[in-house]
Amino acid sequence: MKDNFNVETKVADLLNPTLKVMGYRLVRVRMAGSQNKTMQVMAERVDEVNMTVEDCALISREVSNILDVANPVEDAYSLEISSPGIDRPLVCPSDYDRYSGFDAKIEMVNTINGQKRFKGQLLGMKNNLVRICIEEGTAELPFEDIRRAKLTLSDEMFLVATKSAEG
Known part of the structure; x- marks a missing residue:
């Protein structure tokens, strides 16, 4: 669990500057699963307009590029991009x-x-x-x-x- 927290924090630190420039706010990074790991990246638009599929695709491309270069996770994982949704987490x-x-x-x-x-x-x-x-x-x-x-x-x-x- 602590290892996941360290990875999540490291990934959040890597992604925050780019997402901010793109007009998004990082809501949360979460590593899930033990065998088949999934990195869940949750973001929202800073202008508070609802996220679209295109927003998620754009974020996915940028996040993939950043993570491919930085390689913060040793094991294989799937990347999942989402918006907070109606029952959103409260993080800040x-x-x-x-x-x-x-x-x-x-x-x-x-x-x-x-x-x-x-x-x-x-x-x-x-x-x-x-x-x-x-x-x-x-x-x-x-x-x-x-x-x-x-x-x-x-x-x-x-x-x-x-x-x-x-x-």
Whole structure:
């Protein structure tokens, strides 16, 4: 697992500058599988327009070229390019402000007030704390202690995604 994290970090560092110049933001790099490895590269457009198949193909060509030269992974792997989708992961502080008002699931590294998992409506960031409205009130979660977080499908999210897809 730690080896995957090191590879993912190295690959993200390699890809970020090129994707940024191309007008994309790297959302996540993830290595999956043990026998048949897959490198999943998730990106989005910085102009917040929905990703197209052409965007993914363009990114795939550039990423393939970069990885062929740098060769950060010793074993054979398949490359998979995708966009975040409706239940996107939340990976940087700006995501929590951008998706304030939407439902999310957050899993913490450490227990906070007796729990590690939180589900509720995002209220944005304040002083490096992710604020989320849960059943018991408002929880403030240290950003650096978040293991993983993602939006959850809700009626509101579905309506926003549908309107966005229609243009």
